[in-house]
Amino acid sequence: MGKELNSVSVEHTICPDIYHPAVARDGLLTRLRIPGGVLDTSQCLAIDHLLATTGLEYIQVTNRANLQLRALTGHIPTEVLIKLTDCGLAASNSAVDGIRNIMMSPTAGIDAQELIDIRPLAQAWHEYLSHHPELGILSTKFSVGFDGGGSVGIINRPNDITLLAVSDREFDLYLGIGDRGSAPLPVGVKLGLDECIPMLAAIAQSYRSGIELLGGDIRRKPRLRDIIRHWGLTGFSEIVQLEFTGSSHFIFKNLPISPISPPSPIPHIGVHRQSQSDRYYLGVVLLLGRWNRNQIEGLAEIAERYGNGTIRLTPWQNIILPDIQGIDLERVQALITDLDLIHTANHPSSLLRACAGSTGCKFGATYTQRDAIDLSNYLATKYKLDLPLSIHFSGCDRSCAQHDRADITLWGDDKSPDQSGHYRISIEGVPAAFERELSDLYSPAQVPIAIGKSIDAYHYQRLNLQESFRAFISRQSLSQLQQIFNVV
Ligand code: SF4
Missing domain, CATH: 3.90.480.10 (Sulfite Reductase Hemoprotein;Domain 2)
Incomplete structure (x- = not known):
């Protein structure tokens, strides 16, 4: 069990919230849920005050559009917690703080291509959670996404439930029934605007009943997908139907998967x-x-x-x-x-991601954050990209920071002879038959050189300005790839 830390309890949980920090390698780890990802300026000032109080240099935006503090050396003072609650950065009921994972298209209401402005729905769902403390039993990873069908979509983000606008009055229901970290899948149910909150409520209440029935380790709560697997999709659908207060009748179905091309994360930069x-x-x-x-x-x-x-x-x-x-x-x-911030999509750091790595995570084989920043500094002085390039550092194979595939992924690997923390490189577009031949390990110092060489090769040898990095890589022979990524 965790130890008491003033008004909060410290747990060895996987997904902390502001009232329940987790113990990580570099200190306490806590997260602020930001429903819909929208902050007003008074909330920004409260975050500034939080940093001043804790002495931390920065707060981090997470891949759920929440905020995260790492390396806390002590508790967050009660008066600061009260301030965070007063301005909506923490739930007044600590039981439901962790389940306020409400993601919406970040351009909701301002996107010229969107079909429905989903902001009122996101707000209504937030209010529902605030008034239903019994849902505090759900996993703190429970997450709901609202996608208005515009140019900056979130349908590929791995939420438990996503509502995707498909016309100006209708949504498709998607559920996270695939593998861990994968995007939710459509289950063949269409919902009118007034059916969305009743459907979310029915699923959440059915999920709660499932947890209560299954019991088990309360700190390792099952995800929605585990409950659905337990009952089967049809069985779960029948339970949800009983909870649903709308008039529609439905059966959740496994549909043939038509690959949705992942929306580019770049359009909003x-x-x-x-x-x-x-x-x-x-x-x-x-x-x-x-x-x-x-x-x-x-x-x-x-x-x-x-x-x-x-x-x-x-x-x-x-x-x-x-x-x-x-x-x-x-x-x-x-x-x-x-402010030392970038606002161009083609900057080498625009699509750079890194998990906590060895600094904060016991599974990390490498110092991913440090190495990603070193790479960013190296590339920024030498390269100007004309097409965005996504690069992801992952301290181990779990891939916490980014679930979809980047153009280049650096995997932390402790199999180097001296176990000093090296990287394997995966490059999207490399034919599967070549992957084994390209399994060299790179020291952190070699990574920038290898990636720089691949950018040079791409810039000088691509067919035309429209050819993407992936397309360029996919037409290289094995010996060409070995030459591009050889740093010896
Ligand atoms: S990817 Fe591995 S090393 Fe990185 S945070 Fe996740 S578990 Fe830790």
Whole structure:
């Protein structure tokens, strides 16, 4: 069991919340749930105060568009917890704080291509959770996504339940019934606007009943997919139907999987026209999701003065500033650059991801965050990309930081002769038959050289400016690939 730490209890849980920090290698780890990923400036100031109180250098945006504090050396003082609760950054009922994982398309309500503005639904679901403390029994990984069908979709994010707008009045229901970390799948149910919250409520209540019936280790609660597997999809569907207060009759079905091409995470970076006249949003890159006090204060000031006073977090660990007038764009971009932040999609760090690695996780074979930052610094001085390149550092094979495949993945591996923490490189597009032949281990110092060489090869040898990195890699012979990635 965990030990008491003032008003919070410390658990060896897998997914902490603000009232239940977890013990990690580098200290206590806690998360702030940000329903819908939207922060107002008063919340930004509360986060700034939280950092000042704890003495931490930065807070990190997570791949669920929440916020995370690592390496805490002590408890969060009660008065700070009260402040976080007062401004909505923590649930007033600690039982449901951890299940407020509500993700929505980060451009909801401003996206010219969206079919439905899903913000009212996300808010309604948040209110439902706030009024149903019995759902505190659910896993703190329980997550619901709302995708309005616009240009910055979240349908491929691995939520337990996602509602995807398919017309201006209807959603398809998706459930996380695949493997761990995979995107939810459609189950053949269409929902009108007024049926969405009743359906979410029916699934959550059925999930709760399933946990109560199955019992077991209360700290390792089953995920929704485990409960569905236990009852079978049809059996679970019948239980949900009994809980459902709407009028529709439905049966969840396994449908033939038609591969959805993953929405590119890049469209939101840089300047984009909104659906509102003379309004733009600006996507800003946070290196590995890190957001320091100076940048928090600075972006809050910009949002207040030039935007609508809100900032949106994205599940790609970035930030969006909405509602900027055309006349202010240049000024806002200059202010963001002054904060040492990037706002161009083609910067080498725009699609860089890294898990906690050895610093914070006992499974890590490498210092992923350190090595990713070293790579970012190396690439930033030498390369200007004209097409985005995604790079992912993972301290072991669990791939916590990014579930979909990056162009280049560095896997921490302790099988090097001296067990000093080396990387295997996976490159998307490499024919399967060549993968074994390209299984060299790279020291952290060799990684930037290998990746730099591959960028050089791509820039000088691609067929044309439109050829992607993956397409370029896929037409290389084994000896060409060995030459590209050989750093000896
Ligand atoms: S990928 Fe492995 S090393 Fe990285 S945080 Fe997850 S479990 Fe830890």
